[in-house]
Amino acid sequence: MSDDSKVTRKVVLAFWSVVLLGLPFWWKTTEVYRANLPFAEIDVWQTRQACDFVLPTQFTIYIPSTTSISDLSTSINQQLLNTFNSKFRDNFPIHVDVQQWNQDEQPEEKTAPIGNYFIYVSESDKVDIHVGNQRTSHIKIKDMTRITETLSTIIPPVYLGQYENLGNIACHIEKKDKNDVTSMRVLKYSSQYETTFSLMNNNPENKRIDWEIREAVHSYLTPFLKEVSAVSNFTIDSQIQNYAPLSLKPKYKEREGRPNYYYFEPQHLPHFVNSAEWNLASTITSYPSINFILYVPSQEESPLRIHDSKDQPLLTSAFLIPRWGGITIKNPPKTSEQEYRFTKKDLQPIMKIFISQLRSLIGIHDLETNIHKQLPSDYQVTFEPATKTGITVLEKDNLIRMRTLENVVNTISTLKSLAQLVDEIPNMVVQDHINSKVRQSLDTLTLASEALAKENYVEALQRSVQGIELAEKAFFDPTMVSMLYFPDEHKYAIYMPLFVPISVPLVMAFLKLVKQSKQQKLKKE
């Protein structure tokens, strides 16, 4: 009897040992593979470090040799910092260097890395500020003894005007205003944009229209794009579409003594772009596309103009659709020829409009708006426009700074969303390559902020672009789809028919074994 019971005991124990040994194997093999993401580091970036950026600026001020420059540098520095009334003062260290120059000479253009500005001061009978399109500007002030006060009222609005905004972006203090015009208009950052120039001809039966767009783009737009290529690349294509009808009819205006014309009011303009019939979509790239349309109305509806809200016709006959592109209306010349060709010279005013629209779409902040309200009224400010390239150096600096900070903030928020997602869905598979992308992205963030501190803005921008691309690739990786809804009831339903029939006899046998051994022990005692 005891032999049998010993064999029974060994058999039951053998079964149980298989079960117990197999349990960890089963657990491990049915586990979802999750790589270790650096959650703590992401948290740190989210809460603190983005706000710890440093954007240094350096001013070199040239004072005429007639006045003394003893301790002027420190006093200007001090005064600037005092007037630069911002809670982000530590993030924008300003360094002022004062030198002398001869007032009769012309201020010379200097090249320097981003963040350095040269200001030439001379004496005159009224205050006049001439900001050049490169790094130098010429300021004429009345009273040389009050130079520090005057400079500290002039410099912040002109050079440091965007810093408040940048600080808000970096420290996540954004105005939650959905209808803010600027944020609605500016395209989201992408390292590549596809620009399409379209010539829409309403009625080619009257006139066939062609344009020398390739030459026009080459002479007018390419310098601009070359300058902006530090921030994003642009590919350009063009098309001509004939029989491009409008979806609504313009209104007719009669004037005495002057020719009558057709016009659109601002509330009709949203329906101007006839998306159904104009083929504007690109099937080539997934990068954001910017469309510029030159619309030529038919003879029956020309001349066609646009009225503004005060019922005056616009000089430019152009309007911009935020985050989409721009449209210009050009009326066909009233010749009886069957063909008309827009020469490069004809296209120049049109390209000027397109460039001003493209500037606002990319996010170039126009310095001239609102500057008059921030300075005393007797100060004259002129901003010299960049006639060759279309973007002044100051605007380009601002654009680079803004995009760098935006990219850093977006990278952090993408990584944070990724971490949250992985955390909330315990079923989600996290592969190794995602882990490596996340870590690389965090590394580029560190490098970017280091580069910013060293005034190496271009490298900081490139690092921030790398960071955001890596973070987006990691977040939108095709393997990041969570397994479909798999609640606990389903798990029970799957495993119960497998395990319950086996476990019932095992458990019963084990209990019997325990009872037997207890009885035996009692017997022995």
Next chain:
Amino acid sequence: MITDLKKENFDLKLRLYYLEDMMTKEVYQEKRANLEHKSIGTQTNNKPFESTPEAFGLASCFNKSSQYSIKNHSISLVVTALENITIDESCPSGTPFFFFFLLLLDKSLLFVMARWNWIASLLVLLFMSVYCDQQEKVEGFFSQSGHTNNWAVLVCTSRFWFNYRHVANTLSMYRTVKRLGIPDSNIILMLADDVSCNPRNKYPATVYNNANRLLDLYGDNVEVDYRGYEVTVENFIRMLTGRVSPDTPRSKRLLSDDRSNILVYMTGHGGDEFLKFQDAEEISAYDLADSFKQMSEKKRYNEILFMIDTCQANTMYSKINSTNILATGSSKLDESSYSHHTDYDIGVAVIDSFTYYNLEFLEKVDQTSDKTLQELFDTYDPVKIASHPGIRSDLFNRPLDKVKVTDFFGNVQNVELTKSRYPLLQDDQENVEEEEKETPVLNNYTSLTKPTSHLFDSFLVEKRSKSSAIIGIVVASIIGYVISTTLS
């Protein structure tokens, strides 16, 4: 116009015939009996959301203000003026004066209300002055919803010939959305089966949604992005969350951004918190809520309108918890959605009730129309639709009578007028070029902004500096105080 009348006439005759036919049948009598019972049963206090008047949008959104001012016309004027303020963009300097004007109008005996009014106006002005600070001067045309582009995701999940009506539903919505302006590149159309080329289709290469067969939905210019067996739950979720494989063509991707309004329309066979895809798999309400949550995290939408026409449809949106999503379904828990009518020549039902009545409203909408979603939801009649449609608006931030139908179904883009050209010169033209830059006009625009009945304004936005707003507030408060003390 005449064809519309003819259509309607035929449609009515057909419906009459159908109704007479059905009335004699027991099924219909049972259905009516069921509905009546349900309506009695839902008169209790703890009724589910779907059967409250709010679900049908029948109650007004301004119930709270009715306690103040129903009797006094001028008080109601002030209250509506307060509510009509758009605090976000237009900060006209004339509004303080507008308030004095209204206060002066209010020469009634309710001077207590006058005092409350000027305190409220004071608070509003303070609020406005804080917000109106750093605004650029822009002239143009803007809608109030903050979106710049529209997308539409239209999904038909059922296959086989007898589900003809689901394909017809989806194609009708496709046609509506295209008619109102959304381009093909922004529409993702998923059809699980091809009924137009089905060998059982008596009218091949056509899909009709009405028994009078006047409108072919499958004509030219239909672009189906996901077809047949590509319509799976996995593809749907991948498309919504953006996790498509790198070789997916652009037409199959949802390239929305944080300022896109998306219309998501799904139809097929469904049940309690699930929707059947292709007779083989299901998507649950949790999956859908999860996808929306991921879209919300990655800021892939501004607002979503989720419309679903299946049996027990309202359960599908019950698990959504991300903000700015408005959902509407055709029937509530334990209730089926019914088809509208059958075409006896084709042999199957051609359209579902809920979609039919939606289309009836939407056919009267065009690109320039001002109709609001509240008006659409007001037309939902549970007796006509034969089920109880539900609306879930608790996650949606804007009041429904301020949301235009074209905010979701159309593509009305904002517009900014360009006033100046950038002064570019070419090399050989340095001296000859005339200066064409027109400097923006900086004079103050101080006329009153009238409270328009439109939901949008074309206006001139100016920068307001803090000091003038403060002066405005101080003067407003002084005059308000003087008026209230003299009246009391």
